[in-house]
Amino acid sequence: MIILEELERAKGNTIVWDDLTATVPRETGNGFLNVALRTIRRRRYEEDLVILKGVSGYAATGNLVAIMGPSGAGKTTLLATLAGKVASTTGTVSVNGETVSRxxxxxxxxxxxxxxxxxxxxxVQEFLLFSCSMKMDVSGAQKKFLSMKLSMKLGLIDCKEVLISSLSGGQKKRLSLASELITKPKILFLDEPTTGLDTFSAMQVVQTLRAISAESIIFCTIHQPGMDIYSLFTHVLLLSDGRTGYFGTLEDATRFFLSLGYECPVGFDESEYYIKLLSRRNPETSATNPNCEDAGPGELIDEICRAFSRSSLSRIPEITDGGNLEIESREGKPGCTIQFSWLTWRIWIQNWRTMFHGWITWISYFVSYYDQFFFSFLSKVFQFHNWTADFHAFIVNICSMQKYAK
Ligand SMILES: Nc1ncnc2c1ncn2[C@@H]1O[C@H](COP(=O)(O)OP(=O)(O)OP(=O)(O)O)[C@@H](O)[C@H]1O
Ligand SMILES: [Mg+2]
Incomplete structure (x- = not known):
């Protein structure tokens, strides 16, 4: 059993981020003068804003990491920095023991x-086929197989023929996810994949992520998940003001906050409570905890961040086994001509359907506006009242269906 686990671990990847900082130019206004001055004499009119202040941690295949914290804590910035989307950073990100470039x-x-x-x-099916064609150089049959497999994996098989415009919020999120999974990424960065979803749909999305994390490392920013959703994550990273308040397993989080004297009060979800503790704008922090009567939220954040950086939990294990990092996917990327032809196909389909829909809508409005006049005129002239009334009802039905379909 242990040997099997060791083998499983050897097959996986590890990512370590060490002392990450991220700075962005502070925007001082969008007026013409400001923009012009910023462009002409960039350095002089901008100050740098430090968003991440020395964030470190590690994760391995099988980990589903929730990045949580108050709004503006730096969650999106951390995700983008790890994914190599932010240019002005210091610190290192290494995969399987080797520093990787952006x-x-x-x-x-x-x-x-x-x-x-x-x-x-x-x-849904067209979009997945399109995404497959843009990302992989494989045969048509393989693309179809892959898009079906992903539809099944993400519970989209029943709506494979449905237009994306008619999908629910949760289905759209799962479809976005499916298109990202085509190339089987070893690491997935998801910015708030559950925002805007009801609890049930959010739960479905996180359950799917948990299943996918068996083969990948997944980082996911999330806003105050309920206990059901929170407990699906394997690790949690709590950020406040760009610093790490806690990083590790959920069980260790409970122990860590308990060791500082912060026990989650009855009626609070753990995730909600931790974010409350780490929120600078939280006037109730001291009221929810008897141990921080004298400490303002700022001091409390400092205390928690300092305690974490001093604790053994913040130590990063040394990754000795480099493991081979497969950078290019085996299938390779399709050439420019193939990509161009698929893009043309997508634009053509979109325009054709939009144009067709536009014409139908226009005709239906026209008919529903003039039908009273038109049919009463017909019935008077031709004395075919029953026939025209039936046809009138038919047209009204079509028009109302058209309005609902929009
Ligand atoms: N390009 C930028 N220019 C100036 N300030 C920025 C820029 N990007 C981010 N910030 C600031 O950095 C801080 C962190 O931003 P970030 O988007 O990472 O926060 P967040 O934790 O994801 O917040 P939310 O939960 O609201 O999404 C915020 O105060 C934000 O205003
Ligand atoms: Mg964000």
Whole structure:
């Protein structure tokens, strides 16, 4: 059993991020003068804003890491920095013991931003086939097989013929996820994949992530998940003001906060309680905890962050076994011509359907506006009242269906 586990571990990957800092130029306004001055004399009119202040940690295949913290804590910035999307950073990110560049990271990982725009006028299956064709150089049959497999894996098989515009929020999130899984990324970065979903849909998305994490390392920013969802994660990273308040397993989190004297009060979810403790704008922090009567939220955050950095939990284990990092996918990327032809196909389908839909909508409005006049005129002239009334009802039904379909 132990040997099997060791083998499983050897097959996986590890990622270590050490002392990460991220800075962005502070935007001082969007007026013409400000923009012009910023552009002409960049350095002089901008100050740097430090968003991440020495964040460290590690994760391995099988880990589903929740990045949580108050709004503005730096969660998206950390995710983007790990994914190699932020240029001005210091510190290192290494995979299997080797420091990776931003280019390598973008090859081995997938980054799903919070608002991912999907083409509304394609169906689920068409979109997955399109994504396969843009990302992999495989035969048509393989693409079909892969898109079916992903639809099944993410519970989209029943709506494979449905237009994306008609999907629910949860289905759209799962479809975005499916398109990112095509290349089997070793590391997945997801920015708030559950935002805007009801608890049940959010639960379904996180359950899917938990299943996928068996073969990948998944980082996922999330806002105050309920206990059911929170307990699906294997690790939690709590950020506050760009610093690590805690990073580790959920069980160790309970122990760590308990060791500082912060026990989650009855009626609070653990995740909600930790975020409350780490929130600078939380006037109730002291009221929820008898141990911090004298400490303001700022001091409390300092205390927690300092305690974590001093604790053994913040130590990063040494990764000695390098393991082979497969950077390019075996299938390779399709050539420019193939990509161009698929893009043309997508634009053509989108335009054709939008145009067709536009015409139908226009005709239906026209008919529903003039039908009273038109049919009463017909029935008077031709004395075919019953026939025209039936036809009138038919047209009204079509028009109302058209309105609902929009
Ligand atoms: N390009 C930028 N220019 C200036 N400030 C920025 C920039 N990007 C981020 N920030 C600031 O850095 C801080 C952290 O931003 P980030 O988006 O990482 O927070 P977050 O934890 O993801 O917040 P939320 O939970 O609201 O999504 C915020 O105060 C934000 O205003
Ligand atoms: Mg964010």
């Amino acid at each position: 280019t390598t990271m973008s090859k081995i990982s997938s980054y799903l931003p919070q608002s991912d725009a999907l083409p509304a006028s394609l169906t």
